[in-house]
Every structure is written in C-alpha cells, then in structure tokens.
Amino acid sequence: MDWQSESPGLCAFLETLHRGDILSGTVAAIERFGVFVALDDGPAHPLFPGVGFIVIPELSWRRIDAPTDVVQVSQRVSCEFLQFDTYNAEARLSLKALEPDPLRAFADRTPVGQEVRGTVEEAVPIGVFVELGDGIVGLIPSKEIGGRPAVSPVEDFEAGAEITVIVTEIELPTRRIFLSRPKNTQREGVVPAT
Structure with missing residues (x-):
C-alpha cells in the first residue's frame, strides 16, 4: 500500500x-x-x-x-x-x-571468575542453562561439565537444583554468559546414577 x-x-x-x-x-x-x-x-x-x-x-x-x-x-x-x-x-x-538492563547490572556487579549460585533451568546437548537471578541465564557448555564432555547432560543435572558456578565470560553485545563448575563442587546438583 x-x-x-x-x-x-x-x-x-x-x-x-x-x-x-x-x-x-x-x-x-x-x-x-x-x-x-x-x-x-x-x-x-x-x-x-x-x-x-x-x-x-x-x-x-x-x-x-x-x-x-x-x-x-x-x-x-x-x-x-x-x-x-x-x-x-x-x-x-x-x-x-x-527499563534498566538486568544483564548490564549483573555484569557490573559480577566480575569474570566470581562464584555465584544459580538454579538449573534446563539441560540440553550443548550444556546446562542456569538461572542466575533477575531473569539472567548462563550456559555451562557441555565441555565444562565435570571436566569432560557430557554424553547426556539431561541425565546428569536435575532441573530446579541449586548449584554453584563460576562466571567465565560475559558477552554484553550478544547477551551471553558462559559458566563453569568449581573443581570442588563438580557433583553438586548432579542426579546420582541409578
């Protein structure tokens, strides 16, 4: 028209x-x-x-x-x-x-390398999505889970589990946060094998 x-x-x-x-x-x-x-x-x-x-x-x-x-x-x-x-x-x-951007606020108060608590939101083949509060979600890539590639992270992590993660990278332009697990808590939030 x-x-x-x-x-x-x-x-x-x-x-x-x-x-x-x-x-x-x-x-x-x-x-x-x-x-x-x-x-x-x-x-x-x-x-x-x-x-x-x-x-x-x-x-x-x-x-x-x-x-x-x-x-x-x-x-x-x-x-x-x-x-x-x-x-x-x-x-x-x-x-x-x-509205204030919660990701920018998170990046301002959370330096790379800091440990934070989060809730497992979803486990998928590429890794585990973790909700870090205020709608902020980060990804633990499968290669960072337990120091080995995860065959099936869906079976390893339980949705809703509280876990400790380390912020490894914050990409503001792409709105991505990458996480890893602290070496001493690799099994926290992991569903035991049956």
Whole structure:
C-alpha cells in the first residue's frame, strides 16, 4: 500500500519522530507477534488498532511466554521510538528500552571468575542453562561439565537444583554468559546414577 498517498497525515507524523523519542499511549491490541499501541499524539492508523507497534523482543529484557506476561489491553505505556516502519506505516517502539538492563547490572556487579549460585533451568546437548537471578541465564557448555564432555547432560543435572558456578565470560553485545563448575563442587546438583 502507498501510505504516503493513502494516509499523508500519518506519514508526516511518523517522519517527525526521532530514535529515542519517548511516546505514550494505550495498549490497543495484543497479538501473538506483538502489541499495538494507540499513541496519545498523532493520527489513528487506517488499518491497525494503533500507530505504535512493539515486537515481542522489545517488551522485556526477560524471557516471556506471551505478551500478556508484560502488558494488558487498555494499559497505559510509555515507550522509546526505535524507527518508522515504512512498509506498515507504524512507529516501532520499545518498552524495555525504558527499563534498566538486568544483564548490564549483573555484569557490573559480577566480575569474570566470581562464584555465584544459580538454579538449573534446563539441560540440553550443548550444556546446562542456569538461572542466575533477575531473569539472567548462563550456559555451562557441555565441555565444562565435570571436566569432560557430557554424553547426556539431561541425565546428569536435575532441573530446579541449586548449584554453584563460576562466571567465565560475559558477552554484553550478544547477551551471553558462559559458566563453569568449581573443581570442588563438580557433583553438586548432579542426579546420582541409578
């Protein structure tokens, strides 16, 4: 659709926005792919429930199962403007941009090499995911488990077990944390063989 000719007022409004602008509005609709926001300023969208749109990864720094874990229809929100989506004539927004990043806070207070406690979240062939608090999840690569490649970490670690890990690497740009086990606690949280 040629939004410039179909909705010149909408396009003119969206072109005035700059990355980082703070926009307020009301959650107009929640879909499995994101959230429509009816903005306080600017014209209505001719097709969609709102001119603003938040994709699921921009709702929260934490993992969520559904958009309703974060917002509800009719809820007031303030968001940061990311970009003008010219294909859909929408303002792409971020709710999480206005919240502190828990990974950055974790990195600031936790130096590489520090021991921390965590909860086994899931064991998969590549290793064991450990929840470190505040929605932060790190990975013990399978090569770091027990000092040997794990044949089946799923059988070795029990979900929900509390374990001690060492932070070996924090990659802020890729949002990854790598962990290892302290040498003296290799069996902690491990399910005994039966």
